[in-house]
């Protein structure tokens with residue numbers, strides 16, 4: 001399949017939201033307001049896989065944060081304002097979300113999207129020196145990608161995800177130093 005990795009534009013918002021709805025359960029999908037703000041505040045952080053036929057088959061969104069070794073849980077709030085945390089001179093990439101179209105999964109594009117988008121951000125912004133993200137403990141495909149790309153578990157955000165029988169489940173915080 002011929003897919004081009006490119007920076008997202010505001011015109012991509014409807015396709016990004018289609019992927020968001022295909023990628024996550026309704027209670028954890030982020031809003032079009034959140035993505036519109038990401039595209040406006042952190043345009044160098046939003047990447048898409050474009051099949052050049054009017055359809056996007058994946059997206060990855062990120063912000064640049066000031067490096068904080070403590071990685072406090074409060075920074076990872078869902079639907080937080082990218083405009084409030086993103087700094088063009090930030091030292092750490094926070095990868096806020098990634099989805100590959102269900103019809104395209106399991107063929108290596110998720111790994112390529114993640115690896116190539118993160119590498120492109122490091123190449124474009126030489127102040128970056130680490131990357132950070134959170135992941136659900138049961139999102140096996142995503143966790144395989146993050147481990148394979150050198151991320152290590154450094155902590156957790158308690159009670160982040162809804163779980164069975166009205167309980168809550170932590171999000172795992174993962175970080176990688178360097179490119």
Ligand SMILES: CC(C)(COP(=O)(O)OP(=O)(O)OC[C@H]1O[C@@H](n2cnc3c(N)ncnc32)[C@H](O)[C@@H]1OP(=O)(O)O)[C@@H](O)C(=O)NCCC(=O)NCCS
Nearest residue numbers: 023097098099100105106107108109110111140141142144
């Ligand atoms: C996570 C996601 C982007 C991965 O995309 P993908 O195109 O399926 O990924 P790949 O084909 O590159 O596979 C990545 C790895 O996961 C494995 N994998 C794929 N689907 C899997 C599954 N259902 N269960 C377990 N492992 C799986 C692959 O074997 C591969 O591992 P390997 O490199 O060790 O062989 C995609 O599954 C997705 O959009 N999921 C829903 C949203 C999500 O979880 N986003 C990430 C958190 S923000």
